[in-house]
Amino acid sequence: MAYIILTLLPLDFRADKHCDLPHIENGRIAQYYYNFKSYYFPMRKEKKLSYSCMVGYTTETGTQDGRITCTANGWSPVPRCYRKCNKPLLENGIFYGTEMYFKIHEKLQYKCNPGYHTPSGGTEDTVQCQPEGWSSQPSCTKKFESCQVPNLHHGNYFTAQQVLRLNETLLYKCDEGYRTAGGNTTEEAVCLTRGWSLTPNCSRITCSSLSAVAHGGFYPVKKIYEEGDVVHFFCEENYSATEFDLIQCYYFGWHPDPPVCEDVRNKCPPPPLPPYAHIITDRRTYHNGDKVRIQCQSTFEVRGSEEIQCEKGKWTSPPICIDNALFIWKASVSISAKLFMSSSVKMVESLRLSPVLASFQRSNYRTPLLVLETQQDCASPPVVKNGVVLGPLLTSYKNGSSVEYGCQHYHFLDGPRTVYCQQGNWTEPPTCFEKCDSPPSIANGALTLPPLTQYDNGSSVQYSCSEYHFLQGSEKIYCSEGEWTSPPVCIEPCTLSKSEMEKNNVLLQGFYENQIYFYHGDYVGFYCKQNHFGAESGTTLFQVQCKRGQLLYPRCVAGEK
Structure with a gap:
């Protein structure tokens, strides 16, 4: 009897599925797709799906409904719903047609009254409804002689x-x-x-606006920067700015280029420089793996590796420079040259002298030059403001010895905790910085969290402004060496005045209808009352910018300009 064995291989039913549930802003697909999402999605290639746009929106082709197909690259075409265009305001002219709303790509034709012309100089023109609005603003302006x-x-x-x-x-x-x-x-x-x-x-002259900085920020923050403006960049804790943290607006743009905030764990501070030494390969910033060569002055000898390396934000141990200044004296020796030569090594050992002979080649010279290397001790270690030396304080310290520092309460230590005595001099001591008190309060604004009584160096707090107030500057400030960086300013909004509008014969454009308050920097649209014209420009449409709570209303007068 023969047996046939069938091996059933599992099929991956999802292998040919490419399209997830689409997200359609201002549009939807049938509700059951949402209710049973895991059943229908992802969909296979060639599957089709219908969607509808909300009231007031249309597809790119101008219809209320659309249909999309699943492809290897996702849904095609990408489902989108565009806002319809409202019939715009037109002074001194008429539109052809009575429609109030227009679909994407629909056109609207208008004609100017006698004595007026379109922006192109003719008497008629056409505008088109596009995804971002009308292709241009219809207008009819007076012909000038x-x-x-x-x-x-x-x-x-x-x-x-x-x-x-x-x-x-x-x-x-x-x-x-x-x-x-x-x-x-x-x-x-x-x-x-x-x-x-x-x-x-x-x-x-203005410079381009500045982009947001990852892990940091800048101040002051403006929509428009003028020539001469200086911007200060700052970084969050554990990050530091590349190159310069100050840039300035010039007639040709920003200089230098805006920095970015780098993780300090991938960056080292300036390399430690021992006394009597200089760096051969110097640069402004150092990253992991960077190496630096240290060279001692000509009369000093290097002890340790001349090359140090940046590793995980810290430098390997630097060398020290030892003074080769020598005490030289003449030692009268009343022994024969032969006896001196045979016993000189022992004599040097007994006297604890280093490299012993200078010149024995001079024929008339019988007194050897004995050389002794100096070892200089250090006086008491340097005083650090708001800091203390840990352990007993001595009046003298041997060359090569070290002491350790600590900071007083409410202070933090910055720099090396341990300093060393090197040939009579101490290496660079640390600094003890103060902590910060409660951050300053600001008018028309407040902290986003209740304030503390003390803040560590590098800490930050965040502000927010009252409703309709514009926040100028950085919303965050930082504790730096006992002082807070400059807090932001909350600039008051502009309040629309009906009496001022009436006084100047202007009306509010429909787009701004029902608005009373406007942010500092916002633009407000006005137009002249019927049969009125701009007192200075002769035009009828105006855009006015809100500046620090003040609106300079345009003035319209009756009759022709």
């Missing part, structure tokens, strides 16, 4: 004319530290039917 020369701060015009005719050119120059609207020191502006080709303006 001449251009008023605007006031120029931090710069000068090359003409005294106050009004220029169409196509005439206005040349101006900015003061040092400022740039024109086009980013130059001098610039030309042309008078066009829609106004100046580029409105003359001199702005302070």
